[in-house]
Amino acid sequence: MTAKTLYDKLWDSHLAHQAKDGSVLLYIDRHLVHEVTSPQAYEGLKLAGRKPWRVDSVVATADHNTPTRNWERGLDGIEDPVSRLQVETLDQNMKEFGAKVYFPFLDRKQGIVHVIGPEQGATLPGMTLVCGDSHTSTHGALGCLAFGIGTSEVEHVLATQCLVAKKTKSMQVVVDGALGHGVTAKDVILAIIGKIGTAGGTGYTIEFAGEAIRGLSMEGRMTLCNMSIEGGARAGMVAVDDKTIEYVKGRPLAPKGAMWDRAVSYWRTLVSDPGSKFDKVVTLDAAAIQPQVTWGTNPQMVTTIDGKVPDPAQEKDPVQREWMERALKYMDLKPNTPITEIRPDKIFIGACTNSRIEDLRAAAAVAKGRHVAPSVKLAIVVPGSGLVKEQAEKEGLDKIFTAAGFEWRQPGCSLCLGMNDDLASPGDRIASTSNRNFEGRQGPGARTHLVSPAMAVAAAVAGHFVDVRKV
Amino acid sequence: MDKFVKQEGLVVPLDRSNVDTDAVIPKQYLKSIKRTGYGPNLFDEWRYLDHGEPGMDHSRRPLNPNFVLNQPRYRGATVLLARENFGCGSSREHAPWALLQYGFQAVIAPSFADIFYSNSLKNGLLLIKLDAKIVDRLFREVEGNSGYRLAVDLEAQTVTAPGGESFRFDIDPFAKHSLLNGLDEIGLSLEHAADVKAFEAKHRESQPWLFT
Numbered sequence: 001m002t003a004k005t006l007y008d009k010l011w012d013s014h015l016a017h018q019a020k021d022g023s024v025l026l027y028i029d030r031h032l033v034h035e036v037t038s039p040q041a042y043e044g045l046k047l048a049g050r051k052p053w054r055v056d057s058v059v060a061t062a063d064h065n066t067p068t069r070n071w072e073r074g075l076d077g078i079e080d081p082v083s084r085l086q087v088e089t090l091d092q093n094m095k096e097f098g099a100k101v102y103f104p105f106l107d108r109k110q111g112i113v114h115v116i117g118p119e120q121g122a123t124l125p126g127m128t129l130v131c132g133d134s135h136t137s138t139h140g141a142l143g144c145l146a147f148g149i150g151t152s153e154v155e156h157v158l159a160t161q162c163l164v165a166k167k168t169k170s171m172q173v174v175v176d177g178a179l180g181h182g183v184t185a186k187d188v189i190l191a192i193i194g195k196i197g198t199a200g201g202t203g204y205t206i207e208f209a210g211e212a213i214r215g216l217s218m219e220g221r222m223t224l225c226n227m228s229i230e231g232g233a234r235a236g237m238v239a240v241d242d243k244t245i246e247y248v249k250g251r252p253l254a255p256k257g258a259m260w261d262r263a264v265s266y267w268r269t270l271v272s273d274p275g276s277k278f279d280k281v282v283t284l285d286a287a288a289i290q291p292q293v294t295w296g297t298n299p300q301m302v303t304t305i306d307g308k309v310p311d312p313a314q315e316k317d318p319v320q321r322e323w324m325e326r327a328l329k330y331m332d333l334k335p336n337t338p339i340t341e342i343r344p345d346k347i348f349i350g351a352c353t354n355s356r357i358e359d360l361r362a363a364a365a366v367a368k369g370r371h372v373a374p375s376v377k378l379a380i381v382v383p384g385s386g387l388v389k390e391q392a393e394k395e396g397l398d399k400i401f402t403a404a405g406f407e408w409r410q411p412g413c414s415l416c417l418g419m420n421d422d423l424a425s426p427g428d429r430i431a432s433t434s435n436r437n438f439e440g441r442q443g444p445g446a447r448t449h450l451v452s453p454a455m456a457v458a459a460a461v462a463g464h465f466v467d468v469r470k471v
Numbered sequence: 472m473d474k475f476v477k478q479e480g481l482v483v484p485l486d487r488s489n490v491d492t493d494a495v496i497p498k499q500y501l502k503s504i505k506r507t508g509y510g511p512n513l514f515d516e517w518r519y520l521d522h523g524e525p526g527m528d529h530s531r532r533p534l535n536p537n538f539v540l541n542q543p544r545y546r547g548a549t550v551l552l553a554r555e556n557f558g559c560g561s562s563r564e565h566a567p568w569a570l571l572q573y574g575f576q577a578v579i580a581p582s583f584a585d586i587f588y589s590n591s592l593k594n595g596l597l598l599i600k601l602d603a604k605i606v607d608r609l610f611r612e613v614e615g616n617s618g619y620r621l622a623v624d625l626e627a628q629t630v631t632a633p634g635g636e637s638f639r640f641d642i643d644p645f646a647k648h649s650l651l652n653g654l655d656e657i658g659l660s661l662e663h664a665a666d667v668k669a670f671e672a673k674h675r676e677s678q679p680w681l682f683t
Contacts, residue, residue: 013674014674015670016663016666016667016670016671017663017666017667017670019645021643021644021645023643023645025660025663025666025667027667027670027671027674029681036501036502036563037562037563037564039504040504040505040506040564043504043506048657050657053667054671056682064501065502080502082502082503082525082526083502085502085504086502086503086504089504124680124681126678127681132562132564133562134560134561134562134586148562148586149562149586149589150562150563150564150567150586150589150590150593151564151590152564152590152593152594152656153589153590153593155657156656156657156660159657159660159661160657160660160661160664160667161667161671162660162667164645164656164660166643168585198489198556198559199489199555199556199559199582199584202556202582202584202585203585229560229586230560232556232559232584232585233585234585234586254680255680255683259679259680259683260680262679262680263678263680266678298489298491298559300489319488319554319555320488322486322487322488323487323488323489326487417493417498417561418498419498419499419501419502436491436493436560436561438491438493438494438560439493439494439516440493440494440497440516441493441498444497444516444522
């Protein structure tokens, strides 16, 4: 038998129909739904007189528009009527069409869709999983095929349980060796994107492998896979190992008893076979990866904490040069400025990239006994879900953050994209644990620097970026 | 989906690489539960001098005269000429909706991001990948010649310049067929419902925990 990659195995086990031209109907096991990309899909379903194919595959929550304060005011706490209508529309669609589980706004278990999927065991190894959200790649950390889709595809999956798909090429990203102290999954993925570029993964599915990846916790692997899309790859994944199985065990929607044993013996096969072929292999040396900070308006525009803002004049390609110049103008940065001289005035710890319990623990470890610098106008911590929040409070992390001058908020997507009222203002400079530093992403005219949670807290305390390993 | 007919139109050059979908249509407009009304907010932050919000009368907002879409010579353009990795980032289908509702029927670039590419084709917005050198040349020609138009023939898979020179482009045969005929993809997939049901039964047997 030919050796198969993990991607081959996941793909081959979900082919519901194959057309002559090579396109297939790929069967979808899990469909995550949130309020922003689903209303038009449900409306389309209704207009065509269609019903969802398998309601049990749907797990839904409201996360993008939900406020991180004023929960005591209920739905009225969503000040913007347009946002409120979108949240109410999801409530209505869930009532009309149903779901396996729905965590509405204000529910104790509500949270960012990419945090609650794994947390609930709604994400399992071996699955195909989709969501109308590009960061669906997150779930690949559990050894499944997970990718973001548009609203037309949301409707297609609801109606047919399938997607019209074509197999992508495969890329293996190998991170060899052990990561240095203070270097996190966020630094690894930013370093990978810095190396392959923002379109380096376009047309590929990435499998992350190597000793450093095996060494990451499940949360770290989620951070890694989360940003696959920032390298252009729709899906990223990590093979199943003991950590995967240990993580899934006992979660509410995970199999139990004899079914569990049967599932585990199948999940153990979800690794790339020795000798399996990838279309492209990229290798990084873990020991060489340093804490990363982005300086531009795309995640590819990244350097190390001891680095400098690059000089566009050194760039030979005129299109690239123009892009860099535009980015520096937007970011209000001069070429050759040391990264440690950049002074963020807002701090955001959260988003589907870095809002899990381990992220909050890493952030709190740096915040403990320290205080946010006076030059910082706002520092917020937004847990990824209600359950992450509860756990953090049990561990006393909330008290560490508030004592250090951070605001402790309710869960949601929040300042990652500012669809709720956590919006940055023009000229704000933000040290952010989110995934995108695009122009206007966190608010019109706002300037984003992507970093790990520990690096964000270190910057908050120092008032400028600083190497967390030296704090 | 609307059929893509052969079309010939005015070209506007957007000379920026890695244009992300946050720039194509900013987040505040994603709060809408409708499929229409996005045209006035295409490239909102670049196109207007003020900050826009849903519910504003966008026709009264101050336009940024330096933004290429606002230049009189490009008014009425239906073909957008762009740089590499156009449409990267968020999966929002509001991006192709906004481009179509502004009046674009085709976008030409050296490369597109994956999710944006499939979202666009599903809505009848034709994305044409041409070699970076050809795109570079088209940029020079558009900028140097007022009223520059290109003819796009999906059937023949060609883009034809005013001088008569043609450039061939590739497209997935199924996507081409769907675009030319304005097909309902869900309807087509449901023709294979029996296959899907059969697969589902087998899948349930081999991985029953996915169905509990």
